[in-house]
Amino acid sequence: MSKPKSKAKPTAGDAVRAKKQEKLSFLARMEYRKMIMYPLVVFVIALILLAVNFPTLGIDLRGGVVVTAYGVNANPDELAKYISDKIGVDVRVESFTGVETSGVRVYAPIGTDPLRIIDAMKEKYPAAEYTHSEVQPTFGEIAQQQGIRALAFAFLAMAVVVFLFFRNLVPSLTIIFSALSDMTIAVALMGIFGIELTTATIAALLMLIGYTVDSNILLTTKLLKRKEDSIDKAYLSAVSTGFTMSTTTLGALLILWIISTSQTIDNIAIVLIFGLLADFMNTWVLNAGVLKWYLTREAVRGGKA
Amino acid sequence: MKRRTKKLLLNWRIILLTLFLIGSIVTLAVRPLTFGIDISGGVALVAQTEHPVDTKTMQLVTDSLQKRLNTLGLRDITVEAQGDQIVLIKVANVTSPEEANQIKSVIESQGVFYMEFAGTVFGTGNDVEYVGIYKINPDNSWSVPFRISKSAAEKFAELAKGKAGWPVDMFLDPPVNSLMIVPESVYKTMNSSEFNANAPEAPTLLERITRAFNISVVAYANQSADEIVKLAQGKDKIVLVDVPGELQTQLEAMNITVRYVPRAQGESDHALIVRVLGLYGPYSLGEGLTVGEPQQDVQITGSAPDRLTAEQEASTIYTVLKSGSLPVKLNVVGMEFISPRLGEGFRTQALYAGIGALITVLLIVYFHYRKWRIAIPVASTSLFEAVIILGFAALIKWNLDLPSIAGIIAAIGTGVDQQIVITDELLGGEKTTRISRRSSMLKRMGRAFFVIFASAATTIAAMSFLLVYFVGTLKGFAFTTILGVLIGILITRPAYAEIAKYLLGED
Numbered sequence: 001m002s003k004p005k006s007k008a009k010p011t012a013g014d015a016v017r018a019k020k021q022e023k024l025s026f027l028a029r030m031e032y033r034k035m036i037m038y039p040l041v042v043f044v045i046a047l048i049l050l051a052v053n054f055p056t057l058g059i060d061l062r063g064g065v066v067v068t069a070y071g072v073n074a075n076p077d078e079l080a081k082y083i084s085d086k087i088g089v090d091v092r093v094e095s096f097t098g099v100e101t102s103g104v105r106v107y108a109p110i111g112t113d114p115l116r117i118i119d120a121m122k123e124k125y126p127a128a129e130y131t132h133s134e135v136q137p138t139f140g141e142i143a144q145q146q147g148i149r150a151l152a153f154a155f156l157a158m159a160v161v162v163f164l165f166f167r168n169l170v171p172s173l174t175i176i177f178s179a180l181s182d183m184t185i186a187v188a189l190m191g192i193f194g195i196e197l198t199t200a201t202i203a204a205l206l207m208l209i210g211y212t213v214d215s216n217i218l219l220t221t222k223l224l225k226r227k228e229d230s231i232d233k234a235y236l237s238a239v240s241t242g243f244t245m246s247t248t249t250l251g252a253l254l255i256l257w258i259i260s261t262s263q264t265i266d267n268i269a270i271v272l273i274f275g276l277l278a279d280f281m282n283t284w285v286l287n288a289g290v291l292k293w294y295l296t297r298e299a300v301r302g303g304k305a
Numbered sequence: 306m307k308r309r310t311k312k313l314l315l316n317w318r319i320i321l322l323t324l325f326l327i328g329s330i331v332t333l334a335v336r337p338l339t340f341g342i343d344i345s346g347g348v349a350l351v352a353q354t355e356h357p358v359d360t361k362t363m364q365l366v367t368d369s370l371q372k373r374l375n376t377l378g379l380r381d382i383t384v385e386a387q388g389d390q391i392v393l394i395k396v397a398n399v400t401s402p403e404e405a406n407q408i409k410s411v412i413e414s415q416g417v418f419y420m421e422f423a424g425t426v427f428g429t430g431n432d433v434e435y436v437g438i439y440k441i442n443p444d445n446s447w448s449v450p451f452r453i454s455k456s457a458a459e460k461f462a463e464l465a466k467g468k469a470g471w472p473v474d475m476f477l478d479p480p481v482n483s484l485m486i487v488p489e490s491v492y493k494t495m496n497s498s499e500f501n502a503n504a505p506e507a508p509t510l511l512e513r514i515t516r517a518f519n520i521s522v523v524a525y526a527n528q529s530a531d532e533i534v535k536l537a538q539g540k541d542k543i544v545l546v547d548v549p550g551e552l553q554t555q556l557e558a559m560n561i562t563v564r565y566v567p568r569a570q571g572e573s574d575h576a577l578i579v580r581v582l583g584l585y586g587p588y589s590l591g592e593g594l595t596v597g598e599p600q601q602d603v604q605i606t607g608s609a610p611d612r613l614t615a616e617q618e619a620s621t622i623y624t625v626l627k628s629g630s631l632p633v634k635l636n637v638v639g640m641e642f643i644s645p646r647l648g649e650g651f652r653t654q655a656l657y658a659g660i661g662a663l664i665t666v667l668l669i670v671y672f673h674y675r676k677w678r679i680a681i682p683v684a685s686t687s688l689f690e691a692v693i694i695l696g697f698a699a700l701i702k703w704n705l706d707l708p709s710i711a712g713i714i715a716a717i718g719t720g721v722d723q724q725i726v727i728t729d730e731l732l733g734g735e736k737t738t739r740i741s742r743r744s745s746m747l748k749r750m751g752r753a754f755f756v757i758f759a760s761a762a763t764t765i766a767a768m769s770f771l772l773v774y775f776v777g778t779l780k781g782f783a784f785t786t787i788l789g790v791l792i793g794i795l796i797t798r799p800a801y802a803e804i805a806k807y808l809l810g811e812d
Contacts, residue, residue: 153767157769247673
């Protein structure tokens with residue numbers, strides 16, 4: 001290709017792209033054994049973390065009473081003591097802040113009348129806005145089973161579709177394992193950061209299936225179908241696209257997390273952030289490592305035949 | 306350049322996008338979005354039937370709940386059956402926590418009502434067609450007139466022929482199909498003619514409930530938990546009445562459903578039995594009803610020691626008859642109350658968050674490519690996508706709740722990802738020569754769309770299970786995700802590819 005480029009002027013965008021690819025080229029230079037090993041180590045650590053510190057179940061999965069008061073600015077410990085004294089039931093208080101308003105959530109065991117908590121709090125904060133919810137353990141159990149089944153079925157469906165699209169055992173299995181590892185790491189991080197497992201966070205984990213498969217499919221497609229470039233070049237082009245994809249999504253999620261005071265939206269955003277961070281490693285290191293190993297092995301085989 | 310612009314604008318993909326956009330904006334203008342309880346405010350209740358029921362019974366449950374809540378003067382009620390055991394009730398425009406709790410107690414107090422004669426159930430709450438105003442007489446006797454269905458009346462006439470003075474029992478939530486363990490004295494009372502009204506020759510209460518409801522009664526004689534479990538084989542639950550409390554813990558440890566009823570202070574055997582069985586009556590059968598003629602207009606009569614008690618008894622019966630038309634007992638297992646003012650806050654927040662996320666996407670995409678020519682189309686395609694999803698939601702009156710909004714976010718998130726895939730494939734082609742460019746570009750687009758279709762297919766496959774088959778709030782999430790992905794691959798993604806090709810100077 002000695003012919004000069006038809007549009008010779010490299011634009012600012014090209015420079016940025018080149019720079020990005022260069023920055024990420026350390027990934028391309030990594031040896032595939034290490035690429036496979038490091039994420040596996042992280043996966044095992046996540047599993048161990050899950051075994052010792054599984055996220056607590058939210059009240060919609062376990063049963064319980066929660067009263068949320070908006071427009072309250074209080075020390076959680078003092079407030080908990082005040083309410084516990086007043087109604088004779090041990091409660092736990094958590095505070096939260098958003099852009100417009102701050103508030104507290106009061107958690108009480110099942111059987112507590114939420115109206116008594118609200119009455120007790122109204123004496124102190126008459127102007128606050130109150131909402132409450134309560135869930136019986138029996139329904140919590142149903143929700144748990146449904147949640148587990150939802151995750152299992154969604155995962156299976158994803159696996160089947162991935163197989164149908166690639167019809168190739170090693171790459172498909174790697175994608176499926178990546179998704180599994182993403183979810184495992186996200187759940188482990190939830191445990192560390194004290195984010196409860198609720199129907200909302202289960203929704204987020206389901207969303208992760210969609211997000212993570214995206215980048216994995218991109219990588220696998222580029223490496224398996226892009227015959228005109230070398231593996232490294234194809235990999236770099238995929239990783240720079242993937243990097244753009246992830247940072248964009250992460251940025252949007254971060255904004256969502258900052259602006260919203262709805263616990264549902266907050267938790268969904270944060271779990272997705274965990275998952276996407278994990279996915280960055282699992283796609284561009286683990287999956288890429290396996291594919292490199294697989295492609296070099298195929299090439300060797302092909303050469304012999 | 307002009308020609309290219311015209312060609313772009315006349316491209317069917319762009320036209321399709323434009324049409325959908327206009328359609329959505331018009332729809333949103335004439336038919337505003339409806340929001341879920343968690344955004345618009347109100348109370349959402351999850352009720353569970355005592356045991357799984359068939360579709361027909363479930364229909365009866367939802368119908369009667371709807372009717373009952375309507376009679377309370379509540380508007381904007383949706384009652385939705387999910388699966389064979391869950392009923393979801395949503396009431397909008399509920400403003401205070403107290404009001405929310407009242408709705409809950411209304412649903413819970415709605416019991417299953419049975420009319421029984423000589424050990425046969427001849428009617429349930431569904432057979433009560435009309436309830437008249439109750440009457441209190443000067444002698445503190447009372448009466449509640451009501452009309453029963455023709456089939457129940459016929460059945461009763463046949464059963465009651467020639468049995469004047471026999472007892473008629475009404476039950477609200479009797480412990481159907483259970484084993485009752487009661488003290489010796491209670492057992493004797495149940496098995497005597499104490500509950501036989503004016504007909505000592507009629508079957509005893511014990512015989513009647515055994516035949517009608519499959520309730521077995523056993524006198525407590527220090528049986529061990531194991532022995533009791535053996536007796537309870539095939540029963541739904543065990544009811545422990547005034548027996549040592551540790552039996553309850555032992556039985557519960559064996560994973561058995563137990564209801565424990567202690568005797569209240571100074572409560573007589575009679576009162577205890579009435580309470581445990583949810584028994585109203587027995588009412589003695591007047592001669593007029595025993596001639597074998599079906600009679601639909603009947604009444605329950607009773608007498609009380611004073612006016613106040615009479616009033617209470619009559620009004621209880623009245624309420625029971627009026628509301629007790631559920632074919633199966635319902636328990637409220639979850640409730641959520643969101644005040645409308647808060648909901649308002651959530652809505653503006655969701656809007657801000659959406660706009661914030663969009664601007665972030667715009668800036669980050671610009672930062673990556675340093676080209677507004679890419680950043681603006683990517684961000685606006687996402688905006689279009691959101692508008693079309695919302696337009697569609699408005700069209701079919703989908704209730705947008707928080708999970709639904711999360712679903713929209715998910716769909717748009719994957720949308721941005723896929724636009725970046727398209728963009729990078731297009732940009733990657735810049736360096737090749739002009740002749741090979743065209744064919745290579747088609748190949749690249751093909752590859753981009755392979756990625757897009759594969760990931761769309763996985764998302765849809767994963768979510769469709771949720772949509773068709775699960776209960777609870779995740780349905781909204783699944784719905785909007787699938788909708789968003791479909792709109793993405795069918796409308797916005799192809800259009801974006803055309804725009805990007807145009808803007809990046811590819812033909």
